[in-house]
Amino acid sequence: MSVTSISSELNTDVAVVGGGGSGLMAALSAAKSGARVIVLEKNASLGGTTALSVGTISASSTRLQRAASIDDSPDSHFQDMEKFMGPLVSRDNLALRRLLVDKVPEAIAVLEELGVTFMGPLPEPPHSQPRLHAVVPHSRSFIRHLEKACRDMGVTILTNARVSGLQTHSGSVCGLELEACKRHVKVARGVILASGDFSSASVDYKRQYMSGPLLQAGGINATSTGDGQKIAEAIGAEVVNGDLAWGPEIRFTAPPNPSIVSRMPTHKYVAKGLLAAMDTLPQWVLRPILLRFVTTFLAPSLRLFEEGAILVNKNGHRFCDERVRPQDAICAQPDQTAWIVMDNATAQRFAAWPNFVSTAPGVGYAYLSDYASSRPDIYATAPDLAGAASKAGLPAAAVEESVATYNAELAVGDPRQPIQTGPYHVLGPARSWIVFSEGGLRIDESFRVLDKARSPIPGLFAAGSAGQGGAILEGHGHHLAWAFVSGLLAGRTAARSAGG
Numbered sequence: 001m002s003v004t005s006i007s008s009e010l011n012t013d014v015a016v017v018g019g020g021g022s023g024l025m026a027a028l029s030a031a032k033s034g035a036r037v038i039v040l041e042k043n044a045s046l047g048g049t050t051a052l053s054v055g056t057i058s059a060s061s062t063r064l065q066r067a068a069s070i071d072d073s074p075d076s077h078f079q080d081m082e083k084f085m086g087p088l089v090s091r092d093n094l095a096l097r098r099l100l101v102d103k104v105p106e107a108i109a110v111l112e113e114l115g116v117t118f119m120g121p122l123p124e125p126p127h128s129q130p131r132l133h134a135v136v137p138h139s140r141s142f143i144r145h146l147e148k149a150c151r152d153m154g155v156t157i158l159t160n161a162r163v164s165g166l167q168t169h170s171g172s173v174c175g176l177e178l179e180a181c182k183r184h185v186k187v188a189r190g191v192i193l194a195s196g197d198f199s200s201a202s203v204d205y206k207r208q209y210m211s212g213p214l215l216q217a218g219g220i221n222a223t224s225t226g227d228g229q230k231i232a233e234a235i236g237a238e239v240v241n242g243d244l245a246w247g248p249e250i251r252f253t254a255p256p257n258p259s260i261v262s263r264m265p266t267h268k269y270v271a272k273g274l275l276a277a278m279d280t281l282p283q284w285v286l287r288p289i290l291l292r293f294v295t296t297f298l299a300p301s302l303r304l305f306e307e308g309a310i311l312v313n314k315n316g317h318r319f320c321d322e323r324v325r326p327q328d329a330i331c332a333q334p335d336q337t338a339w340i341v342m343d344n345a346t347a348q349r350f351a352a353w354p355n356f357v358s359t360a361p362g363v364g365y366a367y368l369s370d371y372a373s374s375r376p377d378i379y380a381t382a383p384d385l386a387g388a389a390s391k392a393g394l395p396a397a398a399v400e401e402s403v404a405t406y407n408a409e410l411a412v413g414d415p416r417q418p419i420q421t422g423p424y425h426v427l428g429p430a431r432s433w434i435v436f437s438e439g440g441l442r443i444d445e446s447f448r449v450l451d452k453a454r455s456p457i458p459g460l461f462a463a464g465s466a467g468q469g470g471a472i473l474e475g476h477g478h479h480l481a482w483a484f485v486s487g488l489l490a491g492r493t494a495a496r497s498a499g500g
Contacts (some may be wrong), residue, residue: 010185012038012156014494015176016192017163017228020048021480022464022487023194024146025107029491031153035189037495039155040176042162042227047143048196049221049436049465050483055139056122056132057484058477059104063112064121064133072129074101083126084474091241093470095445100471100478100485107484108133114145115268124476132477166191166231166460173235173459190459190494193441193449194487197465198226199245199434205230209242209439213328217248218336219434228466232441236451237460240470242439248327248432250338251299255377298358298366300340300430302326307349308417309342310406314429316389316398318406330432339392339428341385341399343419357427371427380426385419392426436479440468447490459497463490 014030016023019041031037059065060072078101082089112118122132135141150157160180167175167184176185198205199219205226206215229239305311305322312318313333320329330338347368349355356365371379380391389399407418441449441462448456449467461467463486465479473479 009183010038010156012036012185012187013189014038014192014491015040015185015187015190016194016491017176018048018194018196018464018466019043019046019157019159020194020196020464020483021050021142021146022466022483022490023048023192024143024150025110025484025487026192026194026463026491026494027150027155027157028146028153029488030192030495031150031155031491033492033495035495037150037153037155038185039150039157040161040163040178040185041157041159042195043223044159046147046157046159047140049224050480051140051143052221053139053480054476055135055142055480056477057104057108057118057135057480058124058127058131058475059108059121059133059481060101060129060131061105062108062121062133064108064118065129065131068121068130070121070129072131074105076128077101077104077131080127081472081475081478085472086474088244088472088474091244091470092472093240096443096469096471099445099489100482103485103489104481107481107488110488111142111145111484114149116141116145117268117272127475163195163227163231166235168235171458173457187459189497190461192447192490192494193228193232193460193462193466194464194490195226195228195466196221196224197437197468198224198229198439199247199437200224201226201437206437209239210245210437211243213248213331213432214245214434214437216331216336217432217434219437220251224437224465226437226439228462229439229441232449232457232460232462235457235460237441237449237457238452239439240442241468241472242437244438244472245434246436246438247434248331249299249435250327250330250430251433251435252375252378252427252430253337255375300357300427301350301355303355304340304342304346304350304357306416307355308346308419309340310402310419311338312341312394312399312402313338314394316395316402318402327432330430337429337431339394339426340430341389341403341419342425343417343421344423344425345417345421346419347425368425368427378428378430381423383422383424385422385424388424388426392428394426436465436473438465438468438473440465440470443467443469446493447486448493461490461494461497463487 013035060077118133121130123130162179164179165177358366382388386396389396449460
């Protein structure tokens with residue numbers, strides 16, 4: 001229901017700001033703990049960044065691992081997470097990492113009980129065991145199953161309901177202000193902020209924490225504008241790790257029309273039927289099906305540019321040395337878009353292991369032939385360079401000039417190859433995005449939001465990216481894992497709170 005249909009002040013035990021994966025899990029968890037719950041989603045529909053994700057969750061000690069005779073543990077998962085962090089390891093919140101690995105098996109079990117179906121677990125080095133649980137058929141399954149469960153538990157879900165501020169009394173959060181209808185929501189036990197990251201916030205807001213190309217790059221989720229962080233900061237909360245982000249990263253743009261896979265029903269029997277088919281289909285049939293799950297926002301390997309591929313902008317002009325952070329340079333190009341141009345000699349090197357175009361959860365790696373079959377909207381080829389450029393929608397003469405200049409400037413001994421052997425290949429458009437900004441509100445292990453003196457703000461909780469609290473979530477599947485774990489635990493804590 002839209003918030004504009006509400007004609008009176010709302011009263012509830014727990015209000016959840018945000019209707020993505022973490023918010024819906026928090027709402028369900030709070031309702032199961034006996035609370036009256038309202039979910040407030042600023043968009044016209046539920047989903048958030050969870051609905052845009054590949055849909056993998058990294059977890060140990062799960063039913064699927066046991067079924068595959070994988071001997072794994074949260075302790076091992078805890079240690080392996082450090083392998084992804086590099087120099088950021090000293091900035092990780094160890095208490096939250098411990099909660100994540102200990103509780104993600106329960107979060108997976110809750111989702112499975114609701115009807116969510118997973119395939120796997122799948123390997124992802126440097127994990128020591130296969131841990132990636134990939135949702136089937138697509139990531140909207142999380143949202144649809146959680147929404148149904150919430151409604152069955154009596155949760156009120158309001159869309160077009162942007163929260164513009166928190167109400168306090170004697171330092172405690174006691175309600176919310178709704179922007180659209182100038183109404184208030186009174187809460188008896190607490191508010192849970194589950195409104196996502198701030199990757200698409202204004203430059204003025206991001207400048208408080210970020211610098212350089214991160215200020216220009218937009219977020220994959222255009223509505224991740226940091227609403228929860230802003231309203232919490234207004235009453236004394238603080239953001240931790242605000243300078244960190246997954247990005248800018250080069251990612252191929254989404255297809256113009258949703259794929260058949262993305263429109264598939266998410267009922268568990270449909271998902272299980274698809275899973276059974278995956279177990280029996282030969283690889284040459286199965287691989288194109290799986291790739292349609294994951295090729296929407298895949299990132300091209302930067303090794304393409306070490307081998308001789310170049311980048312051009314929409315005007316056909318080469319604009320950078322592709323070996324030196326091309327993701328930053330794309331942010332300054334028209335429409336922040338670029339196309340990858342290569343000849344057949346380079347293309348053939350990316351036809352099989354160890355040279356892949358992208359990593360692809362579910363199949364491991366995607367090669368150029370996979371893009372040709374699964375994403376023809378971003379792949380063009382022709383015997384001559386002008387033909388390939390034209391098929392990609394680029395000005396052929398400008399691309400030819402860019403390639404000629406690149407070839408002429410290659411120094412003796414340069415390991416890159418000239419672009420001169422047909423057929424020619426073009427991949428794009430691609431954009432330089434922020435996949436996630438990592439700056440979440442500082443929280444404690446009970447998911448209570450802390451003020452600048454590290455004291456809990458009574459009645460205020462946070463989950464998901466809004467409540468990341470300094471946890472470093474490198475590696476596939478850890479952001480979704482955190483979304484569901486933090487939502488599960490924040491919902492329980494808020495429901496059992498004495499209120500603000």
